[in-house]
Amino acid sequence: MTLHLPAGQPLLTFPDADKSPLSIRAKALVFVDPRSRKLRDEVERLAPTGLPVLIRGESGTGKELLARQIHRESGRGGLFVAVNCGALSPTWAEAELFGHAAGAYAGSACSRAGWFGSANGGTLYLDEIGDLPLGLQGKLLAALETREVLRVGTQQPTPVDVRLVAASSVDLAQAVAAGKFNERLHRYLDEGRLELPALRERPGDILPLAEYFLGVYAQRLGLPLPQLGTAAQFALERYSWPGNTRELESVIHFALLVCSDDEILPDHLNLPGAGAPLHTPLTIIEEQLARLDAHERAHLRALLARPDI
Numbered sequence: 001m002t003l004h005l006p007a008g009q010p011l012l013t014f015p016d017a018d019k020s021p022l023s024i025r026a027k028a029l030v031f032v033d034p035r036s037r038k039l040r041d042e043v044e045r046l047a048p049t050g051l052p053v054l055i056r057g058e059s060g061t062g063k064e065l066l067a068r069q070i071h072r073e074s075g076r077g078g079l080f081v082a083v084n085c086g087a088l089s090p091t092w093a094e095a096e097l098f099g100h101a102a103g104a105y106a107g108s109a110c111s112r113a114g115w116f117g118s119a120n121g122g123t124l125y126l127d128e129i130g131d132l133p134l135g136l137q138g139k140l141l142a143a144l145e146t147r148e149v150l151r152v153g154t155q156q157p158t159p160v161d162v163r164l165v166a167a168s169s170v171d172l173a174q175a176v177a178a179g180k181f182n183e184r185l186h187r188y189l190d191e192g193r194l195e196l197p198a199l200r201e202r203p204g205d206i207l208p209l210a211e212y213f214l215g216v217y218a219q220r221l222g223l224p225l226p227q228l229g230t231a232a233q234f235a236l237e238r239y240s241w242p243g244n245t246r247e248l249e250s251v252i253h254f255a256l257l258v259c260s261d262d263e264i265l266p267d268h269l270n271l272p273g274a275g276a277p278l279h280t281p282l283t284i285i286e287e288q289l290a291r292l293d294a295h296e297r298a299h300l301r302a303l304l305a306r307p308d309i
């Protein structure tokens with residue numbers, strides 16, 4: 001796969017992405033914008049400490065990918081186990097998290113280790129931790145602090161060694177203030193805080209991510225790698241990306257499927273609200289002018305003012 005990133009750009013490639021059964025689609029973390037590079041430095045600092053981590057970011061920004069990176073860089077030998085708290089059934093959440101003994105419920109003939117037990121020695125990633133029932137939040141904190149879990153239907157605690165990485169798209173401090181989130185759990189998580197900015201707040205990542213997804217999907221679908229045309233680049237850069245990187249990924253996947261020649265044009269992106277008038281030659285020139293720095297603009301103005309031009 002060819003990536004058209006400028007030499008020296010910080011692209012973090014995962015060593016065994018193909019072999020890992022838990023690997024999600026990405027084979028690399030594309031972090032080019034200065035804000036992302038700063039975040040990457042924070043990840044490098046936090047990962048080996050073993051501290052709990054709370055990643056805050058909008059949906060689709062790459063929180064799970066970041067959590068996997070923290071696990072990879074932590075050197076912990078156990079598994080990375082990802083759980084979406086919003087998808088846990090309120091009735092079975094405790095047994096799913098902490099496990100249960102055989103016969104604890106009608107139909108539960110075998111015992112189960114639960115997500116906590118599966119992550120023993122590794123990392124438990126709790127996505128949307130704010131959706132965890134309040135009663136369970138206290139039990140979660142107790143399990144993390146005492147390093148023991150009490151499986152449903154047992155009296156004997158089981159020792160566990162789990163590093164927690166949690167994610168939230170809402171501000172948990174506000175949830176605490178509203179009485180919806182356990183204050184002590186919030187303080188426990190606050191030791192390692194990471195803010196993953198929305199894609200529109202790190203515009204330097206947009207084109208490298210687009211190139212990266214083009215490479216990934218072209219290779220996967222066995223298609224020739226098209227160029228991302230200049231007008232398409234501007235369209236990508238000016239869009240607000242409410243769905244963040246996940247949306248960019250599906251836009252590029254779609255563009256690759258519908259582009260008939262070797263260049264991706266704005267129409268192929270099918271961006272909401274991106275009508276044809278946005279991409280007239282004049283608007284493209286305007287975009288290019290806007291990209292010039294003050295020195296270049298002054299130089300251009302001086303040139304245009306010359307009577308011989």
Ligand SMILES: Nc1ncnc2c1ncn2[C@@H]1O[C@H](COP(=O)(O)OP(=O)(O)OP(=O)(O)O)[C@@H](O)[C@H]1O
Binds near residue numbers: 026064
């Ligand atoms: N920096 C990045 N480099 C490469 N791929 C990325 C990057 N950030 C996100 N992606 C890709 O974007 C998609 C969404 O990422 P991910 O699932 O980690 O987001 P999320 O914030 O956890 O989403 P949600 O809040 O909905 O669970 C994934 O396919 C992921 O591989």
